[in-house]
Amino acid sequence: MDDLLYARAQMGMSLAFHIIFAAAGIALPLLMVLSDLKARRTGDADYAVLSRKLAKGTAILFAVGAVSGTVLSFELGLLWPDFMGTYGEVIGLPFALEGTAFFTEAVFLGIYLYGRERISPGLHLFSGVMVALSGAASAFFVTLVNAFMNHPAGFTPTLGGPVNVDPLAAMFSPGWQHQTAHTLLACYQASAFAMAGIHAFVLLRHPGAAFHRKALSVALPLACISALLQPLVGDLSAKQIAHHQPVKLAAAESLFETQRGAPLNVGGLEIPKALSILAFADPNAEVKGLNDFPRDEWPPVAKVHLAFQVMVLTGGAMALLAVVTLLLRWRLEAWPEDRRVLWGWLLCGPLGGVAMEAGWLVTEWGRQPWIIRGVMRTADAVTPVPNLAVPFWTFTLVYLFLGVMVTFLLVRQVAGTLPGRESAEVAHGH
Template identity: 50%
Template sequence: MDDFIAARSQMALSLGFHIIFACVGMVMPFFMAIAHFKYLRSGDEMYKGLTKAWSKGVAILFATGAVSGTMLSFELGLLWPKFMEHAGPIFGMPFSLEGTAFFIEAIALGFFLYGWGRFNKWFHWFTGVVVGISGLASGILVVAANAWMNSPAGFDFVNGEYLNVDPMKAMFNEAWLSQSIHMSIAAFSATGFAVAGVHALMILRQKNVEFHSKAFKIAAFCAAIAAILQPLSGDFSAKDVAKRQPAKLAAMEAHFHTEAHAPLIVGGVPDEESQSVKYAVKLPGLLSWMVHGDASKPVTGLVDIPKEDRPPVAITHYSFQVMVGLGMVMLLLGVVYLVLLALKKQPLSKKWLMRLFVLATPLGYIALEAGWMVTEIGRQPWIIYGVMRTADAVTPMPGLVYSFYLFTAVFVSLSAIVVFLLYRQILMVSKLYDVNSPDYLDKN
């Protein structure tokens, strides 16, 4: 493995893990606040137990996300110094605001976790909501910084120099809105399905059923709504990408030849040598229609993009297919759940539905990672689209492969421990959190 590949792999790995920790930390506080609200309104102790149980999960994942985020703020420089030297002053604005949001999140979490019985109950509830809002704001800001890499703005690039820097313009670049909406909804849908899946499993196993049912309803409802909204935001994103980054769109769709009535290619095996896609289902005119709202208009193909500026086609296309496919599965499951709920058919008592939710546990996160791969790999070979190549940004320090191995080991063991801890929290539900269970230890 050469140093460049090692640096890219380490960055991908760090972000890939951080995305999971950060998204849970963004969304779980809202679930927690909903449960807390229900407790405060109804006085039902079980909701209090649920709030506490979820807050432990938030604490574990927040801490993990905080350290992996700290690490990333250094890794940007450790791995891509040439990029940061020029990009830092331009796209740094969202990062400095994110620092503020994240700081507030940490303070609010301190209040929330240690504040039971110490403060006015609605102030205490409010600190939990602040955790969620500032977490979401952090996420949006970081995505705005990433959007700048896809859609550089706020400077003039003249003879290799970065002039007339305007950090506000850089932050509100053309891609920030579509990307941050898509990412935020993805976080809700992925976390919602993951949480709902875990509680569905416990319901199927007949353990603390009432407790897990209350938890499931909150998570599944949010997940279903997010899964229904996501295709709309996806369409908005894709139109945006088509306009700004035709190479990325062409790679996503494995669209090689510029043509009118461009077909939408579903599945298939792209072959960059022969510039064709084998075994695919082609829906004529659909791509043109989706991009332009008019099937007769042409869509730029990869052939019309210089070879040195093309992203890797196969992996971008596969990732995109995985994301869209899983998105559709979650959409269907969400619709089925909401319909059953609306018809008062008691969806939680249907074993087949609970089994489907268990199977769907990881789907949101797989889709989220796939989507992130689409946007990052689809941007290659650029680190700042059209301005700086990734290969020109890497650190001159040799031996990065050892750093990659080390960080891989750290992340894998960290994730293993996080899963282990969450598992142990679930094991202890009947003792610590479920007031109705016979072996509940009342610690208050």
């Protein structure tokens, strides 16, 4: 591989790793607060134990997210110096605000973890809410940077660099609402589905495990709501892309020729006129094909198309499971515990993470060959420093080590609540 490919691979690997743990670090505080609220309302010790477990998980993931996020901030400057050096003044504001949100989250997480018995219950709960809000704010501000890279605004490009800079206009570039909502929902969906899958697995082996039934009742509402909202937000995002990034839409659908009444391709099945309806709310609308654009501005079509298909199919499977679960919840007036439903949640547990990674790949691959669409090419932003294979393989090994350690620690957290151990957890209140 050449140095450009090594730089892109290192950034991609770092982001792929960071996204999973950062997403869990964003969503677990919300689940932690929901468990805390249930414990206060019902007086049930199991919910208190769950809240403590989720708090410990949040602390672990926060630490890993901090490490990987710090690495990413260095990589932005070291691997892409022209991007940060030229456009840092344009898009620096959300980076600064993300740092503020990060430190706010750290402060309140410390209060929540160590102040349970030292401060009033109301203040303790407030600190948990602030952890959840600060985590969401961090994701919000970082996603604004990505929205800018996909649809730059707030400056006038010139050969000498950007002029007439408006940091607020750059931060809230067109489409920011859809992209930030899509990202936050993906974080909640991936984490809630993973949590539901874990507890469904235990319940399949130990049907009478009360703790895991209650944990599932905390995860399922968030999982179902996010799974049903995500396709709606995704539709709005697709319409934005159709109007402002038509080459990305054409690559996602592997559409080479411009068509009126373009079909939607899902898993090899063509739905007549569906793409025109989804993109422009008109069954006869024209959808531009790749051949309408210069060949050197095409993204990697096969990769974008495959990632898009994975995102749509996994998202559809999760939405279908959410519908079935909510219908059973309405009929039974309780969350279903049928083995077939539990198997569904077990099998779909990893799909939220898969869909999130696939969606991120659609966004990033679909923007190529630009680092800032239409303004700066990726090849023009990469560092001139040679031998980028060395940091790539070094960081690959570091991330593998971190991944193994985090997985080990999280498995220990779950193992402590298995039947035979959970009674001790409840008795000791931790």
